[in-house]
């Protein structure tokens with residue numbers, strides 16, 4: 001299957017150092033909704049793996065997170081596309097969970113959901129932890145320059161990282 005996995009904040013929607021704490025703060029990056037819709041219409045399964053430590057930190061309830069993901073699904077559906085499995089890590093950095101990136105637990109959960117092999121699968125992110133999670137399971141690290149991407153790039157990225165300006169450019173490369 002044609003499986004593509006996306007980080008959320010900084011890839012699909014704008015990110016903020018103050019976290020994305022409400023539906024109103026969840027604003028798609030221009031071109032990202034269209035990119036996901038075009039990819040899914042071209043036969044790609046587009047899954048999402050996102051750290052959401054704001055839940056553990058008490059910044060927003062699970063209900064708000066679910067509302068953001070419902071909005072994402074709604075916007076992509078309006079463009080005739082579909083969003084696949086969305087996995088999130090609600091834990092804080094000190095909880096020692098297996099799902100918080102750079103650990104690959106969420107990528108493994110998505111692979112399990114689709115009974116898919118992760119080797120070579122593109123995982124598109126904006127942070128170093130995204131790239132490291134990809135490498136941990138033999139997936140292809142892909143960096144976009146949106147969100148924290150420029151900052152991540154300036155600090156150096158793994159040698160085989162693919163680099164694109166944004167999610168729309170990733171979609172153009174795949175379709």
Ligand SMILES: O=P(O)(O)OC[C@@H](O)[C@H]1O[C@@H](OP(=O)(O)O)[C@@H](O)[C@@H](O)[C@@H]1O
Pocket residue numbers: 007008009010015016017018019020049050051052053054093127
């Ligand atoms: O990029 P994804 O994984 O979709 O989500 C990242 C968010 O959960 C937040 O992750 C936080 O990192 P800490 O969780 O505080 O280390 C910060 O980087 C915030 O700016 C960011 O909004």
Ligand SMILES: [Mg+2]
Pocket residue numbers: 007008009010011015125126127147
């Ligand atoms: Mg991100």
Ligand SMILES: [Zn+2]
Pocket residue numbers: 088089090091097098099100
């Ligand atoms: Zn977790």
